[in-house]
Amino acid sequence: MHIVVCIKQVPDSAQIRVHPVTNTIMRQGVPAIVNPYDLFSLEEALRLKDKFGGKVTVLCMGPPQAEEALRKCISYGADDAVLVTDRAFAGADTLATSYALAAGVRQIAKEQAVDIVFTGKQTIDGDTAQVGPGIAKRMGLQLLTYVSRIVETDLQGQTITVERRAEGGVQLLKTALPCLITMLENTNELRFAGLPAMIHAAAYPVRKWNKEEAGIEDLEKIGLKGSPTVVSKVFGPSPRSQKPEMLDLSTSNLRDVSLNLLQKVFTRHPTLEADLLMKEMS
């Protein structure tokens, strides 16, 4: 079984700061990590490999330093890593990104046929959740998003059955391989990378492909040119002009503060008390 997991290197958004005047991201000192959602897909791919044997290849599009994210995946147990990197990819939106990654997967498939492509549910920096569906559509793969559990994989019959999280319930879907899966978060626990694995990963020769090596045929479809969306404005969140009313615990006791707060809230939102009371009565 050959599985390709597409990953992205992202800045750790928990540590991102925005310059208050210029509204630009202050990247200095912000660690780059593997997009956390991708790791649920990586773990699921590794579990399939444990069960059926075969190979897991990780694929990433990004700047040369994204190699580090791929090494991290090697340390968890991925067998091979490909970084698609070229200045021509700069400025890509999700449509252009899905074109480049689909080309990369096709090149990888030339070496060994691919049964399943995994991507994360979304990234933590872009949050679009569009690249997975985009790759599937470009490659003509069946698409299974928000998968919470892989129920059964039948390699002989070339089918896979999964549970997919939908609004208000779970869909049980059966499809044919090859397919593209995006895993839901918290559906598995990533394995531990031991010291020998980390040493192996540190020395692993990540393959770097430029646009020709990645099999890009149409330069109109990558980078800025291949991106239909245009960013017209970037700005910081507007601060609320109104200051909050602070209730002081040092001058009165907790009970009085609570009762005082109750009155203030009900005065500010006149229908709230009646709504809550209705609920209480029913």
Added chain:
Amino acid sequence: MSETPTPSAAPAKRPAGRGRNLELSDALKAYKGVWVFIEHDRGHVHSVSWELVGEARKLADKLGCAVAVVVLGGPDEALEKFANEAFTYGADKAYIVHDPVLKGYRNEPFTKGLTDLVNKYQPEILLLGATSMGRDLAGSVATTLLTGLTADCTELNIDPATRALAATRPTFGGSLYCTIMTLAYRPQMATVRPRVMLMPKADASRTGEIVHDTLGMVETQIVTKLLDFIADAQSNKINLPYADVIVSGGKGLKTPENFKLVFELARVLGGEVGATRPCVQAGWVEADRQVGQTGKTVRPKLYIAAGISGAVQHRVGMEASDVIIAINTDANAPIFDIAHYGIVGNAMQVLPALTQAFAAHFAQRSRKVA
């Protein structure tokens, strides 16, 4: 659709230059009207669809065009009823396709259904809810049509200069906002999360035109089979986006045991329990309770934030709440920047006091009413 534009690389002031897609071809200038994809499941339309019809009405009025909805479903589903309801919220027209393969959502037939309608009737804007169905479908349709798609928008407007859809969305976890336009491609697609836009008022006197279309696909052509749908148990259903009252807890509560205080106050208020991402990651509460950029967007009448510092990732999910009460030991916590009322104190003590005060108040009022 933009995949995290790097602000330093794509600032607003940069002149429109080489390689950027800015010119609309004459063929695409013929695309007119604002469309909303109506999401429904087992007889119910998702409220986000009505919220989008309300938003589509505003955009269409600015453009001077019509609003149409797309309703796809099985032969026995009440799609005409949904269309009539859409008219009361501001739609002028409904494109309906009944087909056995459209019973229950699957990517392949729905992508074909929506893509074919777009190619045939040519709308300039297409809006979908940012739900598990809407995001799955929007990504596939945009890639098939090779057009621009902007995810999780918090504001939709018409750019006066280009008459293009100006879609604003948070990026980098809410640290920044960017406005994204699709200038050279049609339709301009966007998804919006439930509860981000206000529910429009229904006007029962409004009517519209229904157009029936066909899909031209049979079951044997579809690879993915829907074997079953396991509905969530009623007791497990957490409907955070539409709750009137939400009491949320953060890591300031220190332990999962202390988090029970959040549940107690929520119970007295008849509200739902929310949480920050670190609490969900620590396994204190279910993922469905996460409020924020990677969780749910909420808009309750009352939001109580206990032990939450107020990182932007959390704020973007709850700042539209009517009344926000923040409880935190740190007087400088950013949550106080967006709260209406603040208490600098230990949530483990303040929460039980609030629970008692509300319980006593309701008991007294109930007696009076009785």
